[in-house]
Each structure stands twice: as C-alpha cells, then as structure tokens.
Amino acid sequence: MDIIDDLKYRGLINQVSDEEALREVLKKPTTFYCGFDPTANSLHAGNLLVIVIMMRLQRAGHHPIALVGGGTGMIGDPSGRSTERQLNTKEVVASYADSLKKQLDHFLHFNEGNATFANNAEWLNKLSTIEFLRDVGKYFTLNYMLSKDSVQTRLESGISFTEFSYMLLQSFDYLNLYEKKGCRMQIGGSDQWGNITAGLELIRKRGHEEQAFAMTFPLITKSDGTKFGKSMGGAIWLDPERTTPYEWYQFWINASDDDVVNFLKYFTFLTKDEIEALAKEVAEHPEERKAQKALAREMTILVHGEESLKQAEHISxxxxxxxxxxxxxxxxxxxxxxxxxxxxxxNEPVKLLDLLVEAGVTSSKRQAREDITNGAIYVNGVRRTDLQDVLTEEDRINNTYIIIRRGKKKYTLIQF
Structure with a gap:
C-alpha cells in the first residue's frame, strides 16, 4: 500500500487539504515539515506520534524538515490551551531548542542527507514589525483569523495580541520553507489545522502556483478518556534522565487491552499482518499480554536502543x-x-531491627519485631526472620544499596 493508505490503516490521518492531489505529489520525493515548540528541554511521548509519522514519510522516500520554534517559542501557541503560556527568556528558549535538535536527530539523522533541521529564530528574529505587517499581516482579515478554532476557544477567557498573532508567524514559516526549501506539505496534530491552513492561504495569496498541502493526525487519548502520554508521575519524557528507560518500558507494557492494538498501529513499524496477529492474541489470550510486550519492546528500542531494552526487561x-x-x-x-x-x-554494620525503624519501613520497633517474626521482611529478595540479624557490607549490592521489601510490594531503598 502507498504511504497515504498505510497512514489511513493506522488511523493516523485526521484531515488533509486535497487528498487526490497529494497522492499524486507523493508519488515523487516530496519535502514536508513539522514544527516543535521548545517549551521544555525534552520532547515527550505525545510528541512521538508526529516523529514516527515523519519517519514513515522519510522511509517512503520523502524529505522531512524538523522545525524547532526558537522564534515562535518566544510567543506561545494558543492552540489547545485555555490560558496564556508563561513566556520564557530568549536564553531558555535557545537552550531548549538545542536539546530538541539532539533528540530529533536520534530519529531523523540530519547528517545523512535526507532530513533537515531548521530553527525559525533564524528568520523570525530578523523580521521587523513593519515587514511583518506589510508582507504577512495584510493577507489576513480579522474575520478569517477569528474563525479559527484556536482563537474561537479563547475568546471568552481572553487572548492577547501576542498569541493571536502566532497563526501569522507560523504561516510565515510555511511560506519561508516553501520558497527556500521547496517544502510542499506541513503536518501536525489536529489542533494545528487552523494554523497550517493559514499557511496555505498565505502561500496562495503570495501568488505561488505550485500547490501546497496540509495534513493533520488525530490527538491521541486512551480508551478510558485520559490524556495519552501522562502517568501518575506526570509527563513521559524521551530524555532518559527525566523518564528512565525502565519507566518508559513500563509505560508501554501497561497499555490496556483496549488501547494496545491502536498503539501498535500508531507508534510501531510492525506490518499489518504482524499487528493483526497480535490483535488476535489480545482477543484469544489476553492474559499472556503478547501485544503489550511487543509494544514495549518496539518503543524502547526505538527511543533508547537494544541495551536499554535488555536492562528494562531484566529489571522487570x-x-x-x-x-x-x-x-x-x-x-x-x-x-x-x-x-x-x-x-x-x-557506613558500618547495622541491626535490621533498628534499620527498619530508622528508614521508615515500620513505624516502631514493636511493629518491626512483628514483621520480622511473621516473615514479612525481605532483604535483597531474601526473607529475614532473625530478630538479631545484622546487615553488613556483604549485604550491599554494588557496595551501595540494600533493598528492603515489606510484604508483597512495599519497597524501601537503603543507600550507603
């Protein structure tokens, strides 16, 4: 199947500006772009969907431009938000942009010729107010801008001129990449449809004859209605310092039976036959969780590599x-x-009874005695029932850690 049909099978197309014409264009190598605003020093699981779509298009022979908004990041996109973003300093935005470039390079490989990195600070920071108003603003009516969902949803609560103008800046990005890089398509989440089609409008009104295109994908939610890419601890980050490979692995392996097949379609490069075989396993043998294991394996290798997968599986x-x-x-x-x-x-031997109280494993020595006597205390996975037990250097893992478990699941880490 061609790339459009593959994206449709996976449920990854929400809107497209002219599907028939786009199919023809995509029969040849085509340059496209997607923007990432640097609002943190790492991308997260929610961003991964568009990265994977860029990789799919890249593998189909097309040329991705990953645009980081070093300029627009100074403004803030109102799409999908009910309140104004807090503005970061120029230095903070620049440092975030550098971090995102490194992460995106892991997936798209900018030095290998078929992918390009761009930062819109390169042109937006040079754009004067008069140029912006004459060369961009004059092509948009107030009525056109007010009709966009990203603006409509903010009218009651209020939207500043700063965020109101974001649409025009993104349109200028598309025009700039169209004229200088031959970019024919912009992709993004469904909440970006208004911003992306505004770019099409600017390209058309500037007199360009070669058609440009817009494509969006659906915003992902879980079957229970909760937001995708979040856990009890907050966002699931691509940065291993913020979300460890083990935590990343656990996020995917804990996908529900109702979600896992869709996630396999959205995020992995498994074939249709492979996905349908796993869907059959979910239906017939859900207790074996083969689909979840495949999903966690594919996603951990994609983001963190084979060695991190081995570690995550070993820890699990x-x-x-x-x-x-x-x-x-x-x-x-x-x-x-x-x-x-x-x-x-x-850094010396310590009685287990004392350590349980000192470390907060139990609330008192009386409770500690009961837990030890009843066999509820484990040290490094081994049950300890001796009230006179003393923990020494020999009990330390890597000469640093002792792991105490009380009952089935309550762990405490002792660090020396």
Missing amino acids: QALFSGNVAQLSGAEIKQGFKDVPTYQAPR
Missing part, C-alpha cells in the same frame, strides 16, 4: 520474581527511582 523480571539481588547498581537506580529512599548516616 527481577521485580516480578523478587530476585532483586541480581540487579546492577545502574539497574537499581532505574527500577527504584520513585521508591522511598533512605540515606544511611553511617
């Missing part, structure tokens, strides 16, 4: 079996990132 298996002593120090740091941690004040 150790935690499931309780055999945590087999973990390395680096794996413990990942797998127990959000577990209560106690920094031991001394």
Whole structure:
C-alpha cells in the first residue's frame, strides 16, 4: 500500500487539504515539515506520534524538515490551551531548542542527507514589525483569523495580541520553507489545522502556483478518556534522565487491552499482518499480554536502543520474581527511582531491627519485631526472620544499596 493508505490503516490521518492531489505529489520525493515548540528541554511521548509519522514519510522516500520554534517559542501557541503560556527568556528558549535538535536527530539523522533541521529564530528574529505587517499581516482579515478554532476557544477567557498573532508567524514559516526549501506539505496534530491552513492561504495569496498541502493526525487519548502520554508521575519524557528507560518500558507494557492494538498501529513499524496477529492474541489470550510486550519492546528500542531494552526487561523480571539481588547498581537506580529512599548516616554494620525503624519501613520497633517474626521482611529478595540479624557490607549490592521489601510490594531503598 502507498504511504497515504498505510497512514489511513493506522488511523493516523485526521484531515488533509486535497487528498487526490497529494497522492499524486507523493508519488515523487516530496519535502514536508513539522514544527516543535521548545517549551521544555525534552520532547515527550505525545510528541512521538508526529516523529514516527515523519519517519514513515522519510522511509517512503520523502524529505522531512524538523522545525524547532526558537522564534515562535518566544510567543506561545494558543492552540489547545485555555490560558496564556508563561513566556520564557530568549536564553531558555535557545537552550531548549538545542536539546530538541539532539533528540530529533536520534530519529531523523540530519547528517545523512535526507532530513533537515531548521530553527525559525533564524528568520523570525530578523523580521521587523513593519515587514511583518506589510508582507504577512495584510493577507489576513480579522474575520478569517477569528474563525479559527484556536482563537474561537479563547475568546471568552481572553487572548492577547501576542498569541493571536502566532497563526501569522507560523504561516510565515510555511511560506519561508516553501520558497527556500521547496517544502510542499506541513503536518501536525489536529489542533494545528487552523494554523497550517493559514499557511496555505498565505502561500496562495503570495501568488505561488505550485500547490501546497496540509495534513493533520488525530490527538491521541486512551480508551478510558485520559490524556495519552501522562502517568501518575506526570509527563513521559524521551530524555532518559527525566523518564528512565525502565519507566518508559513500563509505560508501554501497561497499555490496556483496549488501547494496545491502536498503539501498535500508531507508534510501531510492525506490518499489518504482524499487528493483526497480535490483535488476535489480545482477543484469544489476553492474559499472556503478547501485544503489550511487543509494544514495549518496539518503543524502547526505538527511543533508547537494544541495551536499554535488555536492562528494562531484566529489571522487570527481577521485580516480578523478587530476585532483586541480581540487579546492577545502574539497574537499581532505574527500577527504584520513585521508591522511598533512605540515606544511611553511617557506613558500618547495622541491626535490621533498628534499620527498619530508622528508614521508615515500620513505624516502631514493636511493629518491626512483628514483621520480622511473621516473615514479612525481605532483604535483597531474601526473607529475614532473625530478630538479631545484622546487615553488613556483604549485604550491599554494588557496595551501595540494600533493598528492603515489606510484604508483597512495599519497597524501601537503603543507600550507603
């Protein structure tokens, strides 16, 4: 199937400006772009959908331009928001833009000839107010701008002229890339339709005959209605320092049966036959969670690589079996990132009974005695029932960690 049909099978096309004409254009290598506003020093799971779509188009022979909004990031996109964004300084935006470039390069490989990185600060920071009003603003009526959803939804709560003008700046981006890079298509989330089609309007009104196109994909939500890309701890980041590979793996492997097949279509490069075979497994043997394992495996390799996948699987298996002593120090740091941690004040042997109270594992020595006697306390996965037990250097993993488990799931990390 061609790229349009593949995207449709995967449920990735929400709107397209002229599908018949676009199909013809995409029969030859075509330059397209997508924008990323630098609002943080890392992209997140929600951004991954458009990155994967760019990769699909790239693999089909087309030329992606990843545009980071070093200029528009100073303004703030009103799309999908009920309040004004807090403006960051020029230095902060520039540092975020640099971080995003490195992350995008991991997927698109800018130095290999078939992908380009751009930062709209290069042209927007040079654009004077008079030039902007004459060369861009005069082509848009107030009525046209007010009709856009991104503006309509903000009229009651209020929208500043700063964010109101964002649409025009994004339109100028498209015009600039069309004229200088031969860019024929812009893609983005469905909330970007108004901004993207405004770019088409500007290109047309500036007298360009070669048609430009707009394509959007649906904004992803989970089957329970909650926002995709969030967990109890907040956003799921691509940066391994903010979301460890183990946490990333766990996010995908915990996908519900109602979501997993769609996620396989959206995010992986598995074929239609492979996805339908996994869908059959979900229907007939949901307890085996083969689809979730495949999803977690594919997504961890894509973002973090084979070695990180092996670590994530090793951590998961150790935690499931309780055999945590087999973990390395680096794996413990990942797998127990959000577990209560106690920094031991001394580097010497300590009675287990005392440590349970000091580390907050139990509320009192009386409770600690009961838990030890009843077999509820595990040290590095091994049950300890001796009230006189003393923990020494030999009990430390990587000479740094002792993992205490109370009951089935309550872990505390002791760090020396």
